[in-house]
Amino acid sequence: MKKNIVFAIFAVFLASLSESLNIVFSKIALFSLSPLVYNCLRFLVASLFITPFLLKERRPLPKPSLSILALCSIFTLNTTIFVYGSQLITANLSSLLQATTPLLTSVLLYLLIRERVSIKSLLGIILGAFGALFMILFPVVGQVSVQSGVVQGSLLVGASALMLAIYSILSKPLLERYSPLYLTAIFCYLTTLVTALLALPDLLNAHLWSATAPVTWISTIVAGLTVALFTLLYQYSIQYGSPLIASLSVYLTPLLTLGIAPFVLGESLTPDLLLGALFILFGAYLVTSSSRVRVQKDLSPE
Numbered sequence: 001m002k003k004n005i006v007f008a009i010f011a012v013f014l015a016s017l018s019e020s021l022n023i024v025f026s027k028i029a030l031f032s033l034s035p036l037v038y039n040c041l042r043f044l045v046a047s048l049f050i051t052p053f054l055l056k057e058r059r060p061l062p063k064p065s066l067s068i069l070a071l072c073s074i075f076t077l078n079t080t081i082f083v084y085g086s087q088l089i090t091a092n093l094s095s096l097l098q099a100t101t102p103l104l105t106s107v108l109l110y111l112l113i114r115e116r117v118s119i120k121s122l123l124g125i126i127l128g129a130f131g132a133l134f135m136i137l138f139p140v141v142g143q144v145s146v147q148s149g150v151v152q153g154s155l156l157v158g159a160s161a162l163m164l165a166i167y168s169i170l171s172k173p174l175l176e177r178y179s180p181l182y183l184t185a186i187f188c189y190l191t192t193l194v195t196a197l198l199a200l201p202d203l204l205n206a207h208l209w210s211a212t213a214p215v216t217w218i219s220t221i222v223a224g225l226t227v228a229l230f231t232l233l234y235q236y237s238i239q240y241g242s243p244l245i246a247s248l249s250v251y252l253t254p255l256l257t258l259g260i261a262p263f264v265l266g267e268s269l270t271p272d273l274l275l276g277a278l279f280i281l282f283g284a285y286l287v288t289s290s291s292r293v294r295v296q297k298d299l300s301p302e
Helices: 002-029 035-055 066-086 091-113 119-140 150-174 180-198 206-211 214-240 249-264 271-299
Strands: none
Touching (some): 119 271
């Protein structure tokens, strides 16, 4: 049991690092590519990356059921909405808005299955959400306008966080029957197919392939690899931990993005961001430690 929780937390950290890199390189690629084209190419790379590992699984691969396709559609919607939203706001703000996912996950768990949240865990969620909101609202009070796109982008990224919370909860039962690798592959295939159909006119435009700079293609490839790793590791953290533990990746992702974005995108670190990051880190610790104790107690032999 303890080994499983440690593995889940380690998977959360690696997922957070992958997502941070994905967010940063997505910003670079989206300077030149439309969201639909970018998402199609990104998940084509992810599909090509994940397929060899899927084919090495010893057990026969089942045909995707309607429940799997419906679940993966939620994740597809999550990534599509996020791409549109992140194009309008900074990489730091995108990652920070996703830090509301643990709070949304806890609320949905209570509403759907009446899963209790301990006081310690609730305090950690509140602190983490406060830290994220502080970093978002403090520097832009009185400066945000509808025309700037910040409001629209923030709402879209917030909606993607809700989709991620729903996916986290619904995927837990399916992970008892299907491997994380299998669910990740179906998600990548489905997203590639849907976005390819929507972006087909742009993909057939010869100017796209001739005028796009190499740095855009490199960023898209890196984003494809990191989104595949994030999805796979996120599935493992749900399987070996819980939806709430898995959602902690969106607490750690902003911290890692704060360290990466200044060097790659030139986004500056400010005191308000650093102070908010401290709230997030402490909140993540409270939720993680509380979840670990609760799961160990529930599964310990009588």
